[in-house]
Amino acid sequence: MILTTIWISLVASIISLDVTACWQVMISRPIIIGPLIGWMCGDFTHGMIMGSILELIWINTLPLGASIPLDAAATTVVATASSVFLEQWWKGGESTCIVLGICYALPLGTIIKKLDIFVRRFSNQLVYYADKYAKQDNLFMIQAMVIMAIILIIIKYFLFYFISIYLGLYVFHMVVPRLPDYVLAGLGQAKILLIALGLAMVWDTFRFRKVGKEA
């Protein structure tokens, strides 16, 4: 289990570079990273459903300007991995596992946001160094600062994923057997309401707006 978690965390942290740092070819969106992580954990369909639901809910998260966008990838990875692992030992139905995975991963979003702010502050430091190396005409070290930033972001994601997924197993082992049956079954049924929320988000995204209000 520990090796699988390390492997998943590593792959997920490299793909998560796509959120803001590198490429931005959208491989970090829930609809892509959900099925991928699900497949790596051994349940492709599970990841596909998870990815689709979270993609609907966060369909309109905009990485605008200087604000820090919501990290949909981080939540999707933790939710998918922990809920697939939950389903492998607890036979409580796929829908309930998916909803429990989301319940667990959602509050962790604030932690990844804090880590993100820390990395961006550290990037200020890297830029000071880059200024210094520019004065020395040292092109090699300026580029090394960029590589440093990328490595730092990978480390950030790796630690977050590994700890969150592993901790999730313990949390589920402790909490799930103690929850009353109607809560667990009710959470499984609540998937319908979650999808309704996602579709309301899509509606809000495409609703008619007064022309000229944006852009």
Place this chain on the structure above:
Amino acid sequence: MVNTEKRAITKLDLIKIMHRSFYIQAVWNFERLQNLGFLFTVVPMIKRLYKKGPARIEALHRNLEFFNTHPYMASFVIGVTTSLEEKMVNQPGTVKPEDIRSIKAIMSGPLAAIGDAFFWASLRPFSALIGILMILTLEGHARLIGPVFFLFFFNLFGLYIRFGGIAKGYNLGTGVVEILKKFDTQDLITVINLLGLIGLGVLIILYASDLRIWQNIVFFGTLLMMYGLIRKKVNTNILIYGALALGVVLYYLKVIL
């Protein structure tokens, strides 16, 4: 306005710059945003135009100044900057450093607005919606077509702008501003939004047809209520937990089974 004078930057340099432009946000920082990423992107240009020395140091500092725009639309600015830097070296006196500074500042605002409205707020949600529609309608491994479509369709536009923007910006120099002025995405966005609403309708009908009658009532009730709350700008996490709590309560009251 095509520049016909002899050019120092080779095709290979441009390809290297295109490749590096994918890392423009790698050192995103609170102070000067994409500045170091921008310099990293144009390193092949600096290597081609300058030898070690005071001129290169000046060029490094010039390209380390504050910069921020949409990561795809930045390609136009990268192209224009490359073209102007080259002109400044090849024909001394025609271009001043301030010109480069001001063209970067003038272009980045409007380009960010276009990129945010078209790529982030319109094309990506639309591509994702169609992808999810495919996942819902297809069976078994064929459902993979959904995510693949999303990646392919969205990046078709994205990569075209990212590669084409650098090429156009470099070939036309400041002339690219005239082209961008005529660039009207508003109609395209309206069409995409309309298609998105149609897609949403199809998705709702397909999903609701699999539900039982009571589930249907709960589903549509929640949809309308959530839409109202979203318009009131209620926090998304609160809405998610709210939906789950409501689901448990309704199940406990035996409304949905």
